Amino acid sequence: DFDVSRPWLNRVLEGQPRLILKAVDGVSFTINRGETLSLVGESGCGKSTVARVICGLYPPSRGSVNFDGVDLATITDRNTMLAMRRRFQMIFQDPFASLNPRWRVGRIIAEPIRSHDLLKDDDAIKARVGELLLQVGLSPLDMTKYPHEFSGGQRQRISIARALSSNPEFLICDEPTSALDVSVQAQILNLMKDLQRAHGLTYLFISHNLAVVSHISNRVGVMYLGRIVEIAETKTLFNRPLHPYTQMLQSAIPDIKMSGKSRTPVAGEVPNPLNPPTGCAFHPRCPFANERCKVERPELKDYSGTLAACHGVEEGRIPVAK
Numbered sequence: 426d427f428d429v430s431r432p433w434l435n436r437v438l439e440g441q442p443r444l445i446l447k448a449v450d451g452v453s454f455t456i457n458r459g460e461t462l463s464l465v466g467e468s469g470c471g472k473s474t475v476a477r478v479i480c481g482l483y484p485p486s487r488g489s490v491n492f493d494g495v496d497l498a499t500i501t502d503r504n505t506m507l508a509m510r511r512r513f514q515m516i517f518q519d520p521f522a523s524l525n526p527r528w529r530v531g532r533i534i535a536e537p538i539r540s541h542d543l544l545k546d547d548d549a550i551k552a553r554v555g556e557l558l559l560q561v562g563l564s565p566l567d568m569t570k571y572p573h574e575f576s577g578g579q580r581q582r583i584s585i586a587r588a589l590s591s592n593p594e595f596l597i598c599d600e601p602t603s604a605l606d607v608s609v610q611a612q613i614l615n616l617m618k619d620l621q622r623a624h625g626l627t628y629l630f631i632s633h634n635l636a637v638v639s640h641i642s643n644r645v646g647v648m649y650l651g652r653i654v655e656i657a658e659t660k661t662l663f664n665r666p667l668h669p670y671t672q673m674l675q676s677a678i679p680d681i682k683m684s685g686k687s688r689t690p691v692a693g694e695v696p697n698p699l700n701p702p703t704g705c706a707f708h709p710r711c712p713f714a715n716e717r718c719k720v721e722r723p724e725l726k727d728y729s730g731t732l733a734a735c736h737g738v739e740e741g742r743i744p745v746a747k
């Protein structure tokens with residue numbers, strides 16, 4: 426449960442009346458052990474910010490991140506923090522940018538093992554790296570190569586091996602397949618599913634693509650301009666989206682049986698987050714907006730297990746799939 430404001434943007438705006446941009450505003454959710462929760466939304470909705478806050482890369486301006494019952498901000502001791510950090514790892518969208526091009530793959534994958542002091546002996550580390558390469562569908566012989574010798578999908582496999590090398594329990598995956606071809610995306614998603622089963626991993630999966638996450642998630646949260654507007658079990662959210670924005674995302678998913686083309690494009694642009702709309706931030710794009718929507722911000726409410734933040738849903742005037 427936290428807010429995040431972006432101080433560097435405030436610096437850009439120096440000289441103007443002080444303005445705090447809330448990149449993430451009162452986002453609150455729990456991820457259960459062994460499950461996959463996905464956060465979905467268009468770029469700029471704050472989903473990557475959420476991932477970075479959980480990793481400790483941005484401090485929240487209010488609220489807290491709890492891992493296994495411990496508020497991460499209360500850990501001041503370096504060794505305790507290091508021990509905690511071993512337990513969660515991040516996988517990024519662009520595996521080329523996140524892999525040091527001057528390091529051999531073996532060194533890249535071994536780095537978390539060394540920094541967390543998990544194995545001391547060089548031969549043991551080498552054996553472990555070989556085992557990790559096999560687990561992600563590569564060969565132990567690949568450890569002497571450099572990242573540029575691999576395809577995009579293979580590089581993402583290397584990132585996954587590196588993330589797994591510290592025996593984490595929780596993986597935060599920020600658009601891990603977005604830079605890849607569709608067929609390679611499916612292979613990486615299947616690999617991630619297999620690894621989850623084999624190691625009892627918990628995933629937070631960040632994506633702009635509702636179709637991609639539907640195959641891997643137990644639950645999905647939809648974000649719009651820094652807030653979660655709907656969160657539900659994947660099947661429920663997919664078959665019976667309540668929030669007009671979720672409905673818009675869902676109807677934009679290409680219908681493979683029909684034509685391979687999107688049925689309905691997502692209409693309108695995401696507003697400037699520096700000047701978010703009043704009331705429901707989605708109201709300028711919403712076909713169901715009324716006067717109340719323009720002034721009153723809707724809160725998440727429970728509709729038989731689906732949480733949705735929408736006055737129209739509350740008032741029973743949003744058509745819902747049967």
Ligand code: SF4
Binds near residue numbers: 734
């Ligand atoms: Fe649309 Fe109003 Fe619901 Fe916002 S609160 S999504 S504007 S109906």
Ligand code: MG
Binds near residue numbers: 472473
């Ligand atoms: Mg992003």
